[in-house]
Amino acid sequence: MADYDLIVVGSGPGGYVAAIRASQLGMKTAIVERENLGGICLNWGCIPTKALLRSAEVLHYANNAKQFGLKIDKADFDLEGVVKRSRDIAKQLSSGVSHLMKKNKIDVIMGEATLKKGKEAPGVSVKDKDGKAKDYQAKHVLLATGARARSIPQAGLEPDGELIWTYREAMVPKSTPKKLLVIGSGAIGIEFASFYNELGSDVTVVEAMDRILPVEDEEISGLARKQFEKQGLKFHTGAQVKSLKKGKNDVTAEVSVGGKSETIKADRVILAIGIVGNVENLGLEDLGVKVEKTHVKVDGFGRTGVQGLYAIGDLTGPPWLAHKASHEGVICVEGIAGENTSHPFDASNVPGCTYSHPQIASVGLTEAQAKEAGHKVKVGKFPFIGNGKAIALGASDGLVKTVFDAETGELLGAHMVGAEVTELIQGYVIAREGELTEAELMNTIFPHPTLSEMMHESVLSAYGRVLHI
């Protein structure tokens, strides 16, 4: 007899949300976690970094108080206090997850899980802190073990926790490095670069692609780069880090840019060169689970091809985002329960957000991708400088860009850079999910004065009807 209808392995935003949904659907559910409830997201990812960035943002305003007609003699920060705030928030949320598990009558099993061959579904053996193992059997097993920072030891791109950091060490600094080298300009790299820059570090970002935030629309990443540079950030794009040489209290990076070699000295290095899935020590090989490039292969409903075994979230590949994991978790569990309400996972509708200063947010195809896919496009743009609320906020740098299919009016993509755009993007995500066309967006009333008006204006602009520029 099965102990549970569903055992979820990993309690990050993919796992715990899947467990709650399962419980809502009447499944007897357990969740296995080896470290902290809430996973990386709550403890070492999304949330604590947002707490850090908030401190940096407040500091930024304090430093620019004059601009608002305020007098602050000298704004300063207490790094320990900044980090403590971030850790406290992480702790608060982790206990919040614990409460959610209890409320939904989900059994929490602390320990490390290994899978064994089973009839209906793989068996789950959980080894606790003291090394004692206990076996559980469920009708369905859902893997949500997440991912971790990628390293390239051959080039010395390997974290040591002292001089060379991953996000994990970068989140709990004892001091701010004078000179910081960030390798990788994706969301994680850019957020830390932005944070440390605000705290006064001299930050250089190295990116192998020809532009920063390479997954974003070209125009948006260009505008973001300009704003970062204005704040003092330095970028090397199209640059490969050939080696990292550790000194006593510094690191020397050999970087090749356009065929030329350059050395960059820094006190600390943050590695943000991608993510690898946590596929190890789960017993996946014995079960015959297909693993490609450190990620478990699944279909649109998280099915692995092994009877009763499913996988979601970072473990299954990009985009490595908490909300993608949660969404996949819900789809997967509803699929198991036979709820025929959801569509298979569609990566094109996952919004991407970078919480730096300025913020970047997007959904769907970039202008270039849209053209490449053969669409005739209509592109709308509206700059923050044309928006009253943005000016009032003292945040008049930025752009809202929309890409429509010229023939059908489908909103192919939306791309934004500027203040609070991460809070705005969901409007366009809803429009895409609901398959609204330009007509419905134009007919929608946006409240004045808000930043959201720019979303309206951008749509109007695509059809030559922009009002405020």
Add this chain to the structure above:
Amino acid sequence: MAVNITMPALSPTMEEGTLAKWLVKPGDTISSGDVIAEIETDKATMEVEAVDEGTLAKIVIDEGTEGVKVNSVIAVLAEEGENPDEVDAPEQGEPAPDKEETKGGDEAPAEKPAEKQAEAPKEKKTEAKSSSEEKQENEPKEAQRKDVSKELGSSEMKLADVGEGKDRIKASPLARRLAKLRGIDLSALEGSGPHGRIVKKDIEAAEPGKAAAKPDADQAKAPGQPASPDGLIMPQVLDDRVYDPESYELKPLDGVRKTVAKRLTQSFMQVPHFPLNVDMKLDRLLAVRKDINEAAPEGVKVSVNDMLIKASALALMAEPDCNASFTDKGIAYHKSAHVSVAVAIDGGLITPVIFNAQTKGLATIAAEMKDLATRARERKLKPQEYSGGTFSISNLGMFGITSFGSIINQPEGMILSVGTGEKRPVVNENDEIVPATVMTVTLSCDHRVIGGAEGARWLAAFKRYVERPESMLL
């Protein structure tokens, strides 16, 4: 308190009707039992009687409005002591509050945990409180919103009306536009989105012209043609390029016409019909009829058709296998002969029923038939008077038709088509050719319930009663 007058359900299956006529106007005093309006349903015009009394404050649904949903408010009555001018009248299309269904089938799953939370006594008090507080906060807002829609809802409601009907196609705006651009008929598609909504993916899956067939959809529908109200009536429109719109007069379909078209199309498409023909001599029946009518009291006049009704009812009793309806769950064998009689009416056809015809004398049948036919032509039949038959008779003898085959009146298993009685040469038992009054009848059978042999046996029984009408007295 103002009282809402709602669209009545005039039959168990009625979903909507046409508000044909108002017989009262705002300001009129109404007593319980007064006839206040006429409603046209699928087959009849019915009178609506007032249940409550008071002064008619407002007419919500104008006369002539089609497709008025059962239970929606059609008018508002101010009760005694109430100023009719101040009555708060709901807008068109709004269902009566007590019958109002929960809107939005989504029932936001997010709400469920909140409910659970409020219910679970073990939970931290603060949590439970916060969720109930939230509820309280929401309530006034919702009420407010309702009021607003009441006040200025008319345009909004009209918008909704266009799409909210039974035949509304749920599709995303993008899907609608794609369908239009690519000439795909949305009504032929099945939506894969939430609540069956047609989304982009579904359009892409459907090749132009060969829409992924909905199981019950008519496949032959050409792309780009608008869906007909009932989906079964084809072609839906005349092509302007072929038929100049000036060259004909378009008469809108009324309830009767729509129902007749829908039911007959359905029957013809779904029921495997087969016909059986037989001739029978009428001379004795005509003679008996003459005797009966001569002997009958004043006012009673039995027609040939009345006698055929009686004969078929008795034949159904003699061959009970033929008094049957096909259903998904099995064959229903009816215990009584309820004979539907086709009556041509202006703008269509209706089949009032002589219930338990096997037990009724000819005088009763004649009287009932006279009354039903008269009221049928005035469209005053009640739904229960034209539904529930187990067998039908259609007689075109008076038009000189020799023989014809009728379409089965579902769910009945058989229909008898009666041709004209005429003098024909027949060969008698002495091999002589003699004149006789002969009539040809055609029995259309639903082959799912009735086989050729059963049909033939029934016709033999029927013929016996017709050719020896005295046996009907047995």
